[in-house]
Amino acid sequence: MVQDNGKEPTLALKLRVWRQRRGQPGAFEEHALPAVPTSASFLEMMDMLNEQLIAQGKDTFAFDHDCREGICGMCSMTINGMPHGPIPGVTTCQLHMRNFRDGETITVEPWRARAFPVLKDLAVDRSAFDKVIQSGGFITVRTGSAPEANNIPVPKPIADEAMDAAECIGCGACVASCKNGSAMLFVGAKINHLNILPQGQAERDRRTLAMVKTMDDAGFGNCTNYGECQAHCPKSITLDVIAKLNRDYLRARVKEFFSSTGKPSKGGD
Amino acid sequence: MTDYLAGEKSGSRPAQDAPEFQAVVKDVNARVAKLLSINGTKSPRYYHKALGKITWGQCGMARDKAGLEQAIRDLQALRDDFWKNVKVVGSGEALAPELERAGRVADFLDFGIMMCLDALTREESCGGHFRTEYQDAGEAQRDDAAFAHAAVWEWQGDGQLPARHIEPLVYEETQLSTRSYK
Ligand code: SF4
Numbered sequence: 001m002v003q004d005n006g007k008e009p010t011l012a013l014k015l016r017v018w019r020q021r022r023g024q025p026g027a028f029e030e031h032a033l034p035a036v037p038t039s040a041s042f043l044e045m046m047d048m049l050n051e052q053l054i055a056q057g058k059d060t061f062a063f064d065h066d067c068r069e070g071i072c073g074m075c076s077m078t079i080n081g082m083p084h085g086p087i088p089g090v091t092t093c094q095l096h097m098r099n100f101r102d103g104e105t106i107t108v109e110p111w112r113a114r115a116f117p118v119l120k121d122l123a124v125d126r127s128a129f130d131k132v133i134q135s136g137g138f139i140t141v142r143t144g145s146a147p148e149a150n151n152i153p154v155p156k157p158i159a160d161e162a163m164d165a166a167e168c169i170g171c172g173a174c175v176a177s178c179k180n181g182s183a184m185l186f187v188g189a190k191i192n193h194l195n196i197l198p199q200g201q202a203e204r205d206r207r208t209l210a211m212v213k214t215m216d217d218a219g220f221g222n223c224t225n226y227g228e229c230q231a232h233c234p235k236s237i238t239l240d241v242i243a244k245l246n247r248d249y250l251r252a253r254v255k256e257f258f259s260s261t262g263k264p265s266k267g268g269d
Numbered sequence: 270m271t272d273y274l275a276g277e278k279s280g281s282r283p284a285q286d287a288p289e290f291q292a293v294v295k296d297v298n299a300r301v302a303k304l305l306s307i308n309g310t311k312s313p314r315y316y317h318k319a320l321g322k323i324t325w326g327q328c329g330m331a332r333d334k335a336g337l338e339q340a341i342r343d344l345q346a347l348r349d350d351f352w353k354n355v356k357v358v359g360s361g362e363a364l365a366p367e368l369e370r371a372g373r374v375a376d377f378l379d380f381g382i383m384m385c386l387d388a389l390t391r392e393e394s395c396g397g398h399f400r401t402e403y404q405d406a407g408e409a410q411r412d413d414a415a416f417a418h419a420a421v422w423e424w425q426g427d428g429q430l431p432a433r434h435i436e437p438l439v440y441e442e443t444q445l446s447t448r449s450y451k
């Protein structure tokens with residue numbers, strides 16, 4: 001790290017970055033950046049690389065990003081083998097270059113998962129997540145004027161638990177970190193967020209069955225409790241959402257079984 | 270918007286062979302081809318930053334006539350330079366983030382000019398938009414006689430200045446009053 005009289009320290013970096021065109025095999029390309037400010041975010045470092053490539057008349061690396069403040073879930077890079085990089089609880093956009101060493105070689109790859117095909121370079125198609133959400137990640141209310149917020153009282157512990165689950169930003173790091181390419185942490189977070197709130201009760205079973213079915217159809221793998229997802233989730237969603245998802249799924253299946261044999265199910269749908 | 274889209278019946282949208290749709294496709298393709306063909310020396314991000322510097326400096330929280338007129342001249346020159354010297358890598362066939370960025374920056378350049386024009390036209394200080402010429406002992410000085418209206422700007426084509434339309438704000442029961450921050 002070079003630091004001279006009050007000036008911001010910079011890093012000289014070697015980068016191995018994944019280059020791939022849709023439907024074709026990819027490979028690593030090597031590039032060097034001589035002076036990356038330590039206050040730059042990882043994405044700003046990638047911007048610097050892309051500007052350097054434009055100046056050389058070469059194509060830039062495509063990567064997803066939007067808010068750059070850790071809330072939208074768009075940024076998606078596997079950095080030195082870890083989705084969102086080495087620091088727990090942060091997204092790629094909130095990861096700063098001060099966490100790397102001068103002279104270091106950094107390997108940058110896209111999310112690697114069967115259900116997320118590469119669009120170009122570091123950008124992958126995550127519409128499988130959209131399909132899961134469309135199948136049940138909502139509650140049905142009349143649109144138009146906003147309803148009165150205090151009409152339905154929500155007990156504080158339930159509100160807290162739902163808010164914790166709602167922190168999931170749908171980035172897909174859980175899938176990318178999992179050997180099986182399982183989306184259970186994501187689906188578990190979404191199901192928990194809605195299934196424990198009073199507003200989510202009417203569609204609880206239907207939601208659970210539909211989201212799990214869509215998840216399976218989209219080509220995500222099964223959960224075998226490795227726990228990698230929890231370690232790499234930038235929002236620190238914990239494995240207990242998966243246990244609760246399994247519980248809700250079982251409940252919905254049992255009720256579906258009894259209602260399909262002609263016996264009336266009690267309450268719910 | 271509220272429930273504007275909820276009432277939309279599926280299948281009620283115009284088809285892709287509608288002449289309006291076809292005209293837009295043609296325009297967009299021509300614009301993409303133009304952006305890719307310039308092959309100049311400066312990246313879209315260079316123009317984005319230069320644009321930001323001008324609007325931040327001259328059309329920020331405090332602005333005045335001379336600064337806004339200068340900003341409009343500078344932005345027109347920057348826009349001309351963009352369409353002559355921008356370098357857009359990638360192709361129109363695959364995902365091309367630089368092409369996307371160039372398209373957005375081209376829009377922002379037009380929009381920046383409109384924004385400065387709007388600020389220049391409003392010869393008053395209103396809320397956080399402080400025209401330094403219009404103040405009363407450091408307080409924002411509104412001019413309701415001339416500016417009690419909502420205004421929109423209409424696109425007049427490439428390189429043309431937009432046209433302004435107004436809708437008067439008519440209050441029947443309440444009186445307009447000025448808030449004091451003192
Ligand atoms: S559970 Fe965590 S890692 Fe998975 S999508 Fe949500 S925020 Fe991303």
Ligand code: FES
Nearest residue numbers: 068072073075093
């Ligand atoms: S860019 Fe939005 S979370 Fe990283």
